[in-house]
Amino acid sequence: MELTRRHALGGAAAVAAAPLFASRPVSAAAPVADKQAPSFYRYKVGDIQVTVVSDGRFTFPLEENFILNAKKEEVNAALEKSFLPRDIFTIYFAPLVINTGGKLVVVDTGLGPVSKVNSKGANGMFADNLVAAGFDPKAVDMVVISHFHTDHVNGLLAADGTPAFPNAEVLVPATEWKYWMDDGEMSRAPAGRMQGLFKNNRNIFEAALKKKVTPYEWGKEVAPGLLAVETIGHTPGHTSYVLSSGSGKVFIQSDVTNNPCLFATHPGWHAFFDQDPDIAEKTRRRIYDMLVTEKLQLQGFHYPFPGLANLEKDGDGYRVVPAPWNPTI
Numbered sequence: 001m002e003l004t005r006r007h008a009l010g011g012a013a014a015v016a017a018a019p020l021f022a023s024r025p026v027s028a029a030a031p032v033a034d035k036q037a038p039s040f041y042r043y044k045v046g047d048i049q050v051t052v053v054s055d056g057r058f059t060f061p062l063e064e065n066f067i068l069n070a071k072k073e074e075v076n077a078a079l080e081k082s083f084l085p086r087d088i089f090t091i092y093f094a095p096l097v098i099n100t101g102g103k104l105v106v107v108d109t110g111l112g113p114v115s116k117v118n119s120k121g122a123n124g125m126f127a128d129n130l131v132a133a134g135f136d137p138k139a140v141d142m143v144v145i146s147h148f149h150t151d152h153v154n155g156l157l158a159a160d161g162t163p164a165f166p167n168a169e170v171l172v173p174a175t176e177w178k179y180w181m182d183d184g185e186m187s188r189a190p191a192g193r194m195q196g197l198f199k200n201n202r203n204i205f206e207a208a209l210k211k212k213v214t215p216y217e218w219g220k221e222v223a224p225g226l227l228a229v230e231t232i233g234h235t236p237g238h239t240s241y242v243l244s245s246g247s248g249k250v251f252i253q254s255d256v257t258n259n260p261c262l263f264a265t266h267p268g269w270h271a272f273f274d275q276d277p278d279i280a281e282k283t284r285r286r287i288y289d290m291l292v293t294e295k296l297q298l299q300g301f302h303y304p305f306p307g308l309a310n311l312e313k314d315g316d317g318y319r320v321v322p323a324p325w326n327p328t329i
């Protein structure tokens with residue numbers, strides 16, 4: 001006891017005698033880095049390998065009407081509760097590469113090369129990070145699209161406007177395809193954001209890809225082990241997936257919620273980008289209740305990287321518990 005105490009005190013005394021922050025000359029030989037490592041993360045679902053590949057992030061000032069049915073002050077309070085700064089909001093983007101053993105499948109494609117330039121590499125990084133993760137875009141067999149928003153489809157094209165995955169079959173939800181390719185829907189769409197989305201989709205799917213896509217139906221496997229699930233509301237044909245192999249299973253939610261710090265905690269909040277907010281909320285609650293009941297892990301496109309998480313019910317909302325980073329596969 002005495003020995004331990006003396007040692008402990010001696011240690012403390014020694015520390016006190018020699019100031020911790022003595023004015024030693026600073027000699028930083030290594031330059032300060034200004035970049036993260038290319039962000040990708042692998043895990044297995046049974047025999048299938050998933051690689052989450054970051055497309056980056058988008059940070060913007062919080063507008064008064066960002067959430068249609070909540071005041072900015074309530075949103076700020078939720079941000080603070082998640083230890084995030086007030087008055088700004090960050091959205092993350094993370095497409096997937098799924099190696100089923102027989103097929104190399106990309107799910108969603110990020111904001112694309114134009115956004116990479118405009119954002120100075122804050123987003124639009126999927127193509128770069130895909131290569132950094134060891135994949136050749138020419139080796140991709142299938143690209144599966146969850147819905148037709150820019151952050152999911154713009155990476156279908158390379159910087160020169162040609163297909164980014166030249167040998168891949170592009171699979172799109174049949175309902176989503178029908179909606180965005182319908183001239184009547186386009187003419188009735190409100191000016192501004194919605195018209196812009198129609199134009200963007202026509203540019204990609206008609207002008208560049210010449211409508212060479214394969215529409216898929218809900219309730220069917222779009223790729224080996226990848227079951228398409230209807231999760232409408234965010235868009236008319238919005239789709240999620242259950243990926244399963246052996247006893248492994250994960251729910252790939254796409255945009256059932258955006259960043260969970262606001263929308264898992266407040267599933268009743270209607271963001272301006274949910275096309276039918278009431279249906280989007282119903283879908284969100286239905287799917288999250290199912291994930292809680294089945295203790296099914298989810299992969300979130302807009303979750304903080306790498307976006308693999310568990311859920312539990314917490315009052316009117318849900319608590320998100322990120323899966324621990326596994327340094328081995």
Ligand SMILES: [Zn+2]
Pocket residue numbers: 149151152255301302
């Ligand atoms: Zn999205």
